[in-house]
Amino acid sequence: MTTTLTEVDREAQAPKGRVRRPKAARAGGTLHAGPVAYGILALFTIGSLFPLVWTAIAASRDNQRLAETPPPFWFGSNLMDNLEIAWKDANLGEAFLNTTIVAGISAVTIVVLSTIAGFAFAKLRFKGRNALMLIVIGTMMVPPQLSVIPLYMMVAELDWTDQLQAVILPSIVSAFGVFFMRQYLLQALPDELIEAARVDGASSWRVVWHIVFPAARPAMAVLGMLMFVQTWNDFLWPFLVLTQTGNPTVQVAVAGLGRGYTPDQSLIMAGALLGTLPLLLVFAIFGKQIVGGIMQGAVKG
Amino acid sequence: MTTGHDTAAASPAKEGGAAPARPSAGAPVSDKERRRRARLSRRWQRDMRFSPYAFVSPFFLLFLAFGLFPLVYTGWASLHQVELTAPTDMNWVGLRNYTRIFDDDFFWNAARNTLTIGIISTVPQLLMALGLAHILNYKLRASTFYRVVMLAPYATSIAAASLVFVLLFGRDYGMINWALGAVGVDNIDWQNDKWPSQIAVSVIVIWRWTGYNALIYLAAMQAIPQDLYESAALDGANRWQQFVHVTLPSLRPTILFTVVVSTIGASQLFGEPLLFDANKGASGGSQHQFQTLGLYLYEQGWVNQHLGRASAIAWTMFLILIVIGIVNYVISRRLRASS
Numbered sequence: 001m002t003t004t005l006t007e008v009d010r011e012a013q014a015p016k017g018r019v020r021r022p023k024a025a026r027a028g029g030t031l032h033a034g035p036v037a038y039g040i041l042a043l044f045t046i047g048s049l050f051p052l053v054w055t056a057i058a059a060s061r062d063n064q065r066l067a068e069t070p071p072p073f074w075f076g077s078n079l080m081d082n083l084e085i086a087w088k089d090a091n092l093g094e095a096f097l098n099t100t101i102v103a104g105i106s107a108v109t110i111v112v113l114s115t116i117a118g119f120a121f122a123k124l125r126f127k128g129r130n131a132l133m134l135i136v137i138g139t140m141m142v143p144p145q146l147s148v149i150p151l152y153m154m155v156a157e158l159d160w161t162d163q164l165q166a167v168i169l170p171s172i173v174s175a176f177g178v179f180f181m182r183q184y185l186l187q188a189l190p191d192e193l194i195e196a197a198r199v200d201g202a203s204s205w206r207v208v209w210h211i212v213f214p215a216a217r218p219a220m221a222v223l224g225m226l227m228f229v230q231t232w233n234d235f236l237w238p239f240l241v242l243t244q245t246g247n248p249t250v251q252v253a254v255a256g257l258g259r260g261y262t263p264d265q266s267l268i269m270a271g272a273l274l275g276t277l278p279l280l281l282v283f284a285i286f287g288k289q290i291v292g293g294i295m296q297g298a299v300k301g
Numbered sequence: 302m303t304t305g306h307d308t309a310a311a312s313p314a315k316e317g318g319a320a321p322a323r324p325s326a327g328a329p330v331s332d333k334e335r336r337r338r339a340r341l342s343r344r345w346q347r348d349m350r351f352s353p354y355a356f357v358s359p360f361f362l363l364f365l366a367f368g369l370f371p372l373v374y375t376g377w378a379s380l381h382q383v384e385l386t387a388p389t390d391m392n393w394v395g396l397r398n399y400t401r402i403f404d405d406d407f408f409w410n411a412a413r414n415t416l417t418i419g420i421i422s423t424v425p426q427l428l429m430a431l432g433l434a435h436i437l438n439y440k441l442r443a444s445t446f447y448r449v450v451m452l453a454p455y456a457t458s459i460a461a462a463s464l465v466f467v468l469l470f471g472r473d474y475g476m477i478n479w480a481l482g483a484v485g486v487d488n489i490d491w492q493n494d495k496w497p498s499q500i501a502v503s504v505i506v507i508w509r510w511t512g513y514n515a516l517i518y519l520a521a522m523q524a525i526p527q528d529l530y531e532s533a534a535l536d537g538a539n540r541w542q543q544f545v546h547v548t549l550p551s552l553r554p555t556i557l558f559t560v561v562v563s564t565i566g567a568s569q570l571f572g573e574p575l576l577f578d579a580n581k582g583a584s585g586g587s588q589h590q591f592q593t594l595g596l597y598l599y600e601q602g603w604v605n606q607h608l609g610r611a612s613a614i615a616w617t618m619f620l621i622l623i624v625i626g627i628v629n630y631v632i633s634r635r636l637r638a639s640s
Binding site for chain 1: 345348349350352353354355356357359360361363364367368370371372374375378383388389432433436437439440441445447448449450451452453454455456457458459460461462463464465466467468469473474475476479508511512513516517519520523561565568569571572575576581595598602603608611612615616618619622626
């Protein structure tokens with residue numbers, strides 16, 4: 001009984017669409033959680049959500065009320081006004097559009113390139129495969145901050161300051177993506193399928209198009225969401241090359257609200273709320289798949 | 302990568318794939334047909350030989366352009382005097398940038414702050430994540446709900462999270478001081494006192510990353526074979542002993558992985574201390590009390606406009622990370638040898 005439970009659960013980690021599991025098999029381990037465990041979980045739940053909820057509370061108040069003791073615990077009536085002013089002050093409309101473009105292009109490119117490379121590493125035999133894979137894993141350890149100075153010089157040289165391509169280009173490569181797709185394709189793509197296509201005379205590119213992409217679709221979706229979240233939240237590099245007035249991303253715009261001379265805290269909170277809301281919505285809808293994706297990427301192979 | 306190997310030398314069989322275009326033995330084929338098949342076969346072999354490289358080359362080309370080249374170039378720039386105003390104007394100064402930053406008290410201050418903030422953000426974070434993962438590994442009602450909720454902070458950006466915590470940590474009207482006041486603790490100046498401000502910055506980091514790490518641990522825990530626990534239970538191990546003697550050793554590679562990743566993250570800390578600053582500068586507080594190396598790099602490069610010196614800081618950070626990586630490796634080998 002116990003082994004079947006874990007097997008079912010492990011299978012459920014693989015994002016293979018929505019598979020209804022029997023109710024008894026929902027949980028991970030074999031031991032039932034007691035009240036202490038639920039208590040700790042409740043604490044962590046409150047800790048995780050409280051700052052987010054409080055952002056909304058602060059955004060719905062006026063600045064006066066935020067500077068009183070005790071701080072407000074419940075929503076006020078200024079939410080819509082604050083959101084509207086913050087939207088205008090921080091140039092958030094343009095920022096949303098910019099960030100969507102940046103994160104969208106980055107995510108799609110990363111997913112496609114990672115899938116192709118991951119397929120080669122998982123299923124094709126070629127000289128130097130293991131060495132190259134080690135390099136890929138090694139690059140995950142190189143901190144991105146080390147390259148910002150020459151990248152900045154390049155961007156300045158190309159006159160790309162405040163241009164979106166300056167943000168997009170360095171972010172379309174992801175070692176994690178290659179690793180993630182390799183792990184997935186190792187399990188999810190049967191060798192027989194590739195061999196059958198080979199026998200039918202399919203070239204490698206046809207195999208990628210007709211077999212690898214369809215087989216990898218669930219993992220591609222998860223990786224796409226992870227990379228979208230990551231690029232959306234990226235701060236250091238956009239902060240260096242974009243200005244708040246030029247072509248800001250949401251993070252640059254929101255940070256600008258906090259760093260400007262706007263003393264109005266409720267406006268800053270409204271901006272922070274607007275900057276966070278789209279991703280929280282994505283999480284509310286696809287949270288289960290994203291969780292599964294992170295857990296799948298974490299298991300080594 | 303795609304050096305000029307002789308394509309005809311490799312037989313299709315050696316490449317592990319079936320070659321459909323080969324003429325079947327014995328069947329009578331015309332000369333023209335034979336040539337066609339030979340051509341197809343050559344194309345097939347080329348495909349088998351070079352496509353893998355074509356598939357992995359975009360990653361490596363992009364990495365060369367946006368990862369490796371900048372890394373090396375940063376080292377080169379660190380030996381020059383370069384100003385932000387004229388980034389292409391480089392004057393060779395040898396190691397002077399390095400001696401300048403090593404003589405700068407603020408560099409050592411930033412290094413110390415990075416270390417202490419790194420420790421007080423990483424250690425509790427990973428310990429809590431481990432405990433959390435252990436609980437999530439129990440049979441739970443609504444387990445998916447907890448996992449998604451724990452991950453919500455990860456979806457929150459550095460910018461938004463830092464701004465919210467600035468308010469929560471406010472000295473006079475902040476929620477945290479108010480709550481502490483309710484239990485009789487006097488107001489703490491979270492932004493201006495050294496340890497409180499470092500703790501506050503760490504709290505932002507801990508809040509954002511604990512759930513993420515917990516999920517990684519949980520995934521590794523679920524991969525532990527159940528019979529290990531069963532045999533431990535047969536030997537009379539209680540839950541705690543099972544955790545110490547089965548779970549932790551099985552998790553060692555994962556723990557090492559998260560330690561390395563968190564260490565790298567902590568050494569880069571930038572957005573949180575930047576936005577937590579009440580003076581809205583890059584000095585990490587009026588007394589530089591929470592200026593990290595990342596912030597110091599930014600201050601030298603973009604505020605003081607010395608890109609050469611900033612490059613020297615970047616390379617110093619890189620060398621420190623390599624040392625940390627080696628230490629991690631040695632420790633993990635020791636641990637493996639002792640078990």
